Amino acid sequence: MKDVSVGICGLGTVGGGTFNVLTRNARLIAGRAGCNIRITRVASRRAREDMDLGDVPFSTDIYDVVNDPDVDIVVELIGGYDAAKELVLAAIRNGKHVVTANKALIAVHGNEIFEAAEKAGVVVAYEAGVAGGIPVIKAVREGMAANRIDWIAGIINGTGNYILTEMRAGREFSEVLKEAQDLGYAEADPTFDVEGIDAAHKLTILASAGFGVPLQFEKGFTEGISKITPYDIAHAELLGYRIKHLGIARRRDDGIELRVHPTLVPQSHLIAQVDGVLNAVLVDGDAVGQTMYYGPGAGDEATGSAVIADIVDVARAVATESKLRVPYLGFSPDAMEDLDVLSMEDIQSAYYLRITALDRPGVLAKIASILSEHGINIESIMQKESELKDGRIPVIILTHTVQERQINRAIEELEALSDTDGHVVRIRAENFN
Amino acid sequence: MKDVSVGICGLGTVGGGTFNVLTRNARLIAGRAGCNIRITRVASRRAREDMDLGDVPFSTDIYDVVNDPDVDIVVELIGGYDAAKELVLAAIRNGKHVVTANKALIAVHGNEIFEAAEKAGVVVAYEAGVAGGIPVIKAVREGMAANRIDWIAGIINGTGNYILTEMRAGREFSEVLKEAQDLGYAEADPTFDVEGIDAAHKLTILASAGFGVPLQFEKGFTEGISKITPYDIAHAELLGYRIKHLGIARRRDDGIELRVHPTLVPQSHLIAQVDGVLNAVLVDGDAVGQTMYYGPGAGDEATGSAVIADIVDVARAVATESKLRVPYLGFSPDAMEDLDVLSMEDIQSAYYLRITALDRPGVLAKIASILSEHGINIESIMQKESELKDGRIPVIILTHTVQERQINRAIEELEALSDTDGHVVRIRAENFN
Missing domain, CATH: 3.40.50.720 (NAD(P)-binding Rossmann-like Domain)
Structure with a gap:
């Protein structure tokens, strides 16, 4: 031998x-x-x-x-x-x-x-x-060789997934991060993990191996999880969703979506059940449909x-x-194709919005009309009288899928409204359809 | 080219x-x-x-x-x-x-x-x-090439998984089977699917590719899902488990466990969340730990x-x-190693037992002492007075892991007991530890 x-x-x-x-x-x-x-x-x-x-x-x-x-x-x-x-x-x-x-x-x-x-x-x-x-590069390059891969979505940073999992119990980000550092799951400088840079590295590679495009890390979009609150996690759950830090790559005729950000995913989808430090990558191909690869992402x-x-x-x-x-x-x-990475304004997504509004008559009407003017349809809306505090009340909205450009313009107007506190929380949502 | x-x-x-x-x-x-x-x-x-x-x-x-x-x-x-x-x-x-x-x-x-x-x-x-x-043969033969694979457990028949998923709503096996036939998920003669023969074919291949042993289909054990009742599904759920039709292959020093049967799996485990016609294969290797491969098993x-x-x-x-x-x-x-497939009496498992007992004083004590004499420890026991019917009451027991031989002897004695109706329902359980 x-x-x-x-x-x-x-x-x-x-x-x-x-x-x-x-x-x-x-x-x-x-x-x-x-x-x-x-x-x-x-x-x-x-x-x-x-x-x-x-x-x-x-x-x-x-x-x-x-x-x-x-x-x-x-x-x-x-x-x-x-x-x-x-x-x-x-x-x-x-x-x-x-x-x-x-x-x-x-x-x-x-x-x-x-x-x-x-x-x-x-x-x-x-x-x-x-x-x-997880042998996911092998799955994408060889196992799915027959397929036009349409999109890839993954939980590809164990530290971030551990933190979000623990936060479901109502704990704050900073408290869980410290615990993750004590357990050795997070580095002393956690930036690479919690700000999504590590995930963006991996997503860049997955997207290129799946779509047949050159590596274009510098053009990807990255948003971390440090601003996620237990409040938003709980309200996403009430809407039937779970917040995961996903890397999402989507192949479109006009370019590639390449983005890492906190994302609402349906609780009923298998990827919502991937907890703790574990990783999972969901790959959608035109022939096979959705496949998922799950296991330890580190160690x-x-x-x-x-x-x-x-x-x-x-x-x-x-x-x-x-x-x-x-x-x-x-x-x-x-x-290989020389497809460019799309700007975030060009991506499409559904959105979770949390607007802190003054408890005045007509506020909901104003919010709804701003969304409507930008062609944004509402899937769910939640507002609980019991959460009124200092004359302000959170209004939570889940939209249908729209262009990020539309949401950006709507958020600008919502934040400029004298009836809000000037800050709209926005988290993207995916239904994997 | x-x-x-x-x-x-x-x-x-x-x-x-x-x-x-x-x-x-x-x-x-x-x-x-x-x-x-x-x-x-x-x-x-x-x-x-x-x-x-x-x-x-x-x-x-x-x-x-x-x-x-x-x-x-x-x-x-x-x-x-x-x-x-x-x-x-x-x-x-x-x-x-x-x-x-x-x-x-x-x-x-x-x-x-x-x-x-x-x-x-x-x-x-x-x-x-x-x-x-699902590119699972590639994952096992190439992606896990570094590992001594210890066990493989899979939902590898979509028809059976569809039926068990629908039965969670309280529907009977025969009713759901007919629906699956109407939907084209099940053949006119459903034997291959519901009796586990199709799954045993796949498991035989997975076991050989994972463990490096010759194919030994004829020595595997197969038990179908046609005797599973909504009652047992509901009681497994109360115990924190879900019933799945699993193919399980385990590599032991003295041989290979190769078996397809209905199995209680912890609801908290990802594989319990694999519903409908979808397939998933869980592979445990000594270096990587548990990985899972999920997607469409047919089409x-x-x-x-x-x-x-x-x-x-x-x-x-x-x-x-x-x-x-x-x-x-x-x-x-x-x-390759010439390891033999073990007899079912030699496998190890936990067990769900349902004993229909006469509502007499001392019955529980008799049941417990039979189990104890065979070295079987009880993890959970359930008996609800409200389920008393015609002087009989179901006693549901979840055991710790023992040899199948021990359970067989205990079941023989339980069935011979004049305090029972002579038939003990037994479903194997796995914790993937």
């Missing part, structure tokens, strides 16, 4: 998990891969005192891996942008195949990296970058599982020298 | 869906596959007046496809056992690759077919045979989607002539 040699760069959470699973399940993995996958070198800035690397040579210089002529596959698990990019490009120049879990790298520098890999005739694989252990061995699935695929490709590999973004470069 | 030529045998539901999607999305599929996939011949016993085959030659003799020297991939969609087996073996002898949606064929004759294909150096692919449009284009995903994979393999393909059952033949 042929040996394929793997060098791991980075021994943090995912690096450790990958090393441990590859070692523990070596025989089983060889049985699936048809070749022995051997870790022949490991490098990391910091040594891991808690890990037993056996007789695998360890180095603190990651370039010892990249420059080792015996390494077939370089596994990039150092994270970040610049150092990772240099490392991956150097590996490609050296004729190495690359497996990475780095979503930021692929979302931001993927077009350049794939082009370099294509020229060098090597493979760059990134399953572990999206939704951790040492869970993410390691996806890293190793890529290593096995690449190891098979190493042995075949085939030109007919699965294309990086699902489609051959010459079959 | 290279052309790969496909011949379709069978133009029923799935054949029609496959033809239509391959034709409609031809350009998109070529962009993903890196080659043009062209349907060059179609054969079916009966012509489809409702379909436009364009200029593709049609024949009523399926061997016109198998014997056409220009066909690279034979797509077997005629269904059934013997004729399909002959067709597939003939195609393999002619050096054709084969894609099939036929779970019965693979579950019963797969070992023989794979051996013939291995010798002939061709590929046989069967994604569409399990859970329709013309949904199943066609899986057929075409296989065609794309095979088309890439055709061009590479690689020896290092994904192994049929996930593992290279020499890496």
Whole structure:
């Protein structure tokens, strides 16, 4: 049986998990891969005192891996942008195949990296970058190969989903965030997670792999969950909805919707039931309809599982020298379309609006007529006399689907109304139809 | 761009869906596959007046496809056992690759077919045979390649799941079955679906692909849903459970559990929320933990989607002539283990028991002591005075996990008790721990 040699760069959470699973399940993995996958070198800035690397040579210089002529596959698990990019490009120049879990790298520098890999005739694989252990890139690029994928919607950040899940018990965002930090679910600086940047990285990759368009991270829209209140969560529930932090990508004839924001989803839909740190990605194809992929979006061995699935695929490709590999973004470069990402004003959505209004006669009529003038139909409206406070009362409205442009203009007018407190809360809603 | 030529045998539901999607999305599929996939011949016993085959030659003799020297991939969609087996073996002898949606064929004759294909150096692919449009074979064989898969549990028959979903409203099995037949969800002879044979075919394949053991359909256990009552469904709900018709495969050191039966699952688990005709497969791996794959388990284009995903994979393999393909059952033949399927007496489960007892003093004590003598611990017990009828009252018990052997002996003694009506209802329960 042929040996394929793997060098791991980075021994943090995912690096450790990958090393441990590859070692523990070596025989089983060889049985699936048809070749022995051997870790022949490991490098990391910091040594891991808690890990037993056996007789695998360890180095603190990651370039010892990249420059080792015996390494077939370089596994990039150092994270970040610049150092990772240099490392991956150097590996490609050296004729190495690359497996990475780095979503930021692929979302931001993927077009350049794939082009370099294509020229060098090597493979760059990134399953572990999206939704951790869930093999969703494989599902989108290969499992759904027959389909025109129309949209993808995912809970692709476990930290955010944990926070929103806990907030359903009436707890405030800041309190749950602190708890998530204490539990190790959230970083000391939680920006990447709670502001949706991490999710936007993953969504960018999913959209490109699904639709066959270049990676366009910088054009996506991102809104975090830090302004979500237990009040809005409770009222969304009364309307039959649940608030999830979704990444949504939709393919339209005139462009791509690419957006991460808090979203009302019907409680009856399976994705509303995905709680805690877990991830789920819903993919809609013209032939298959809706499919969903669910599981752990993070964790040492869970993410390691996806890293190793890529290593096995690449190891098979190493042995075949085939030109007919699965294309990086699902489609051959010459079959890709140069569709632009649409501006948020052009997207379509339903909306939850919370308007704090003075309790005066005629206020509801004014609100309704502003919405009507902008062509916005109301699906539900809620106002409870018992919530009157300081002469003000919240009016909650769920609209039908309209263009974001229409809602923006209506909100401007609602906020300018002397009968409101000048601030309208707006959360987008999806029915997955 | 290279052309790969496909011949379709069978133009029923799935054949029609496959033809239509391959034709409609031809350009998109070529962009993903890196080659043009062209349907060059179609054969079916009966012509489809409702379909436009364009200029593709049609024949009523399926061997016109198998014997056409220009066909690279034979797509077997005629269904059934013997004729399909002959067709597939003939195609393999002619050096054709084969894609099939036929779970019965693979579950019963797969070992023989794979051996013939291995010798002939061709590929046989069967994604569409399990859970329709959900790419779960790909997930298990490739996406989870790093994992020792410990168990697989799935809702893999849409008809049965539709019936159990509708029965939650208090309706009887026979009434809902008739409705399902009228809606076209159930066959005139519903045995394959409601007695779990169809699910057992799929489970056999999933278990082999996940665990790396030969296909052993004939040794599996199958129990249908025709004896489930709205009463037991309602009482399972009171206990916090939902009754689903699950296929469960568990890998143990001493063998494989392989069983299809009605099962109580916790309402809080995502799989309990999978309703109607939809399918979902839960896979537990030692590295990744639990992942779930959800979507349509049947339908013309949904199943066609899986057929075409296989065609794309095979088309890439055709061009590479690689020896290092994904192994049929996930593992290279020499890496497979000869683990036997365990007898049902050896499986472990929790149990829901409904005992109809005479309303006499001391009955509960007798029941409890029989369970206790067999080492069976009780998790919950329910008995409502209001349900007393003709001097009899139902006693509902949920046990902890024990061996099926223990429950069988206890049920024998409970049924022999003069204080009961001689019939104990038993439904297995899973907590997915």
